[in-house]
Each structure stands twice: as structure tokens, then as C-alpha cells.
Amino acid sequence: MLTRPEQSQGAPPTPVDHPHLEALYRALDAFIDQALAAGDRLLLTPLVVLETVATLEHARVFQLPAAEAAERVLRLVQAPEIECEQRECVIAALSLQALGEGDVVDEYLVCRAREPDVRILSNDRELCRRAAGKAVWLRDLVDEAEGRGRRVPSE
Secondary structure, three states, X not given: OOOOHHHHOOOOOOOXXXXXXXXXXXXXXXXXXXXXXXXXXXXXXXXXXXXXXXXXXXXXXXXXXXXXXXXXXXXXXXXXXXXXXXXXXXXXXXXXXXXXXXXXXXXXXXXXXXXXXXXXXXXXXXXXXXXOOOEEEHHHHHHHHOOOOOOOOOO
């Protein structure tokens, strides 16, 4: 899956100075093949996806550029053998980061905020602005609770 040629078309090649990635991909492929052969369902949650991207970006052993980390995880999420919760928002967020047009966590939350029954609470003022009335800046809640701020709208 991750080491198969059809899965890597259009993806950046694994740098030769990251042989541990190739070993990791082979180990993941073996695990996935065994799980599928046993009839198991393979599930990725958004939390695991976001944590994996962060690990690929920031762990000393990987330190991949943000776009490359997102591209590699996107390949896994898009694999037909994998079930991913909230797939549409996960793919949208990974795709934007892979293009260098956003941060995977922020893009995921903005996508989720488009859902009618979802509101976001965040410390990130820009994220709240982008979520177009579907997010509350934590500072506004604190100010309101202390009688200093404007009333936080509820929907």
C-alpha cells in the first residue's frame, strides 16, 4: 500500500537519507495486509492522522517538511483499504497542507466548523475568524465570565 508503485504516483520520493521511512512503510504494509487478511477493519481517526503528521514534521528522526508530511499521510488516508472517520475534512486538511496552503489542524477545524451542528472553541483568533461565526475565541469566554467582554453568541 505505502510501498506499492500505484500508491506513490505523484507523491514525493522518499529521500535516500530517510531509509527508516522505507522500513516503516514496509512494516505498515505488512501490518495492513495481515489485518485485511484476517478480516479486520482498518480505522484511522482524525486525532491519529493529525498526530502522525505532527510526528513526521517534528520528531527528530523524521523532520519532514510540513507539505511532505501531509502528502505522505494523505496517501494512507486515501487508500481504499483504510476507513477514515470524517474522511472529507481529513482529506481537505491534508491536501491544503500538502499544497503549502494551510496547517492541517487549522484546516481540519475550519472544515468541521462548516457542519451545521459543530462549533469550535479555540485560542487561535485567526482560526475563529476563518470559521465564520462558528468558532468562539477562548479569550472572549474568559472576558465574558469576568464581566469584561462582549456576550459570546450562541447558535
